[in-house]
Amino acid sequence: MSHHKVILNNVCFTYPDGKNALNGINIEIHHGESVAIIGANGAGKSTLLLSLVGILFPQKGEIRIGEMPVTKKTLNIVRQKIGFTFQNSDEQLFNSTVYEDVAFGPRNYKLPEDEVKKRVEKALEIVGASHLKDRPPYKLSGGEKRSVSIASVLSMEPDILLLDEPSSSLDPKARRKLINLLNQFKHTKIITSHDLDMVLDVCERTIVIGNGQVVADGNTFEILNNGELLDKYGLEKPFVLQGCPICSNKN
Amino acid sequence: MINIKNSIYKIRFLDEISQKNTFIHKLHPLVKLIVSIFYIIMTVSYGKYEIFSMMPLLIYLVLVFNLGDIPLKPILKRSLIVLPIVIGLGIFNPILDNKPIYIFHSISISRGWVSYLSLIIKSFLSVICALLLISTTSMDKLAKALQQLHIPKIIIMQLLFTYRYIYVLLEEFSNIWTAYSLRAPNQSGIHYKLWGPLLGQVLIRTYDRAERIYSAMKLRGYNTEFNNTENDKLILKDYIYLIFWIVFLLVVKFYNIPVLLGSIFTGA
Incomplete structure (x- = not known):
């Protein structure tokens, strides 16, 4: 299936203050793939995600989502295909109840109210948050907020999920739940994270970004096992791939 | 605080x-x-x-x-x-x-x-x-009612956004205030020399955050039309x-x- 391909072709982006965030990025992501985008702080990960959904427009190059270029004209269609969750869930949840928040997207796409209701209930059920339906979002715990923010994009039935640091500020149990949840999804997933252990559990492919360029692209296990590469770009092997501190001291 | x-x-x-x-x-x-x-x-x-x-x-x-x-x-x-x-x-x-x-x-x-x-x-x-x-x-229902009374959309939007962003402003301010008071234990209130930079900070941070919230809304198909409720x-x-x-x-x-x-x- 090629219709949900994500293609970035020589994408360049410079911020108004002159900072070169992206310097010619070439990526092709296929339908159903689960891809991690990793890199040091300021490497350009967030800029990349923001340009995929047309919040930022690259000065050079082209982004295509499922055969459709991301331009001002196509934004509505593109954004319907992509579910984007923010690093800080608080910024995504602004309605007075969880239900309203999850219904926000479908209602904006003018779906009839009974369809909206169906979608909201389904999305909340998938993330296991049905019982939170009538709660105000700001009273939820971090993990619950994350689940609800994922439900709020699932209700739009996107083909592609973009998740910006999904495991940040979650406690270990909530993080594990999130990983299990993400593994159930059949969507194309693009995840940025510093949580490389999660990346190892969720994504089969990893792209390393450094100085606004793709510096490595390949199998997650191979890349995350390449200590030299990771070190050069401000990263570190995930804990599960580091030797056990107790055993290695004995040798 | x-x-x-x-x-x-x-x-x-x-x-x-x-x-x-x-x-x-x-x-x-x-x-x-x-x-x-x-x-x-x-x-x-x-x-x-x-x-x-x-x-x-x-x-x-x-x-x-x-x-x-x-x-x-x-x-x-x-x-x-x-x-x-x-x-x-x-x-x-x-x-x-x-x-x-x-x-x-x-x-x-x-x-x-x-x-x-x-x-x-x-x-x-x-x-x-x-x-x-x-x-x-x-507030959402009220906005809808105002719309039914044919109040201009721009006024209703102002009302809704103001109401929504008051939280954002207050939260940013309370964060800054906490950070300030933790490092200035013996002061009651904020030193007048810092009023300027501090307020500037609040403004910029709030603005950034409001921008991100607005992005979040746009990403979910928001187009100056409120279909809430x-x-x-x-x-x-x-x-x-x-x-x-x-x-x-x-x-x-x-x-x-x-x-x-x-x-x-x-x-x-």
Whole structure:
């Protein structure tokens, strides 16, 4: 299936203050793939995600989502295909109840109210948050907020999920739940994270970004096992791939 | 510090009680809006010396408080906010208008005091009425009702966004304040030299954050059209409520009920 391909072709982006965030990025992501985008702080990960959904427009190059270029004209269609969750869930949840928040997207796409209701209930059920339906979002715990923010994009039935640091500020149990949840999804997933252990559990492919360029692209296990590469770009092997501190001291 | 956290909690308090499920909450937002506007118009239209004929207006408030299961104390506390303004506005009434109007034994009460009192009563009635409206109707529904009244979209958007971003502003401010006070333990308040940079920070941070929230809205298909909550159609109950209050307010405006009742009981 090629219709949900994500293609970035020589994408360049410079911020108004002159900072070169992206310097010619070439990526092709296929339908159903689960891809991690990793890199040091300021490497350009967030800029990349923001340009995929047309919040930022690259000065050079082209982004295509499922055969459709991301331009001002196509934004509505593109954004319907992509579910984007923010690093800080608080910024995504602004309605007075969880239900309203999850219904926000479908209602904006003018779906009839009974369809909206169906979608909201389904999305909340998938993330296991049905019982939170009538709660105000700001009273939820971090993990619950994350689940609800994922439900709020699932209700739009996107083909592609973009998740910006999904495991940040979650406690270990909530993080594990999130990983299990993400593994159930059949969507194309693009995840940025510093949580490389999660990346190892969720994504089969990893792209390393450094100085606004793709510096490595390949199998997650191979890349995350390449200590030299990771070190050069401000990263570190995930804990599960580091030797056990107790055993290695004995040798 | 605690004050800011408290006020965040307090604003949200109104949001929360507006989610209740009582008779009043279930009424159509449009009806509640019209009744409230009409109530306020009628209240301020009373003559400046008519204190006693305004008393029946309390019936509306008492009924909404009870039927809507709204806690009395928090609402009354919030209504005090206007008190300083009203006291300031009417302060010269007793001095400028000092003809006596009532004389009890040897104490005379001037018209100025009466008009001052009626000003205060009017403003309280109006403010409590407005507070009751937002504690029985959520902001989104209210916006929809305003739209049905053909209020220009831009005004409604302003209202909604202001309401939404007050939290953002307060939260950013409380974060900055916490950070400041943790490193300035022996100060009460913020040193005046830092007022500038600090306020600048709040502004920039709030702006950034508001921008991100706006992005989040746009990403979910928001296009200056608010489709939050479809208001239902008006049903019989709504019409009855509307007509009842309009008739009631007109009757108490044009017939002085307390005097009528008084004359019936005393047989005069």
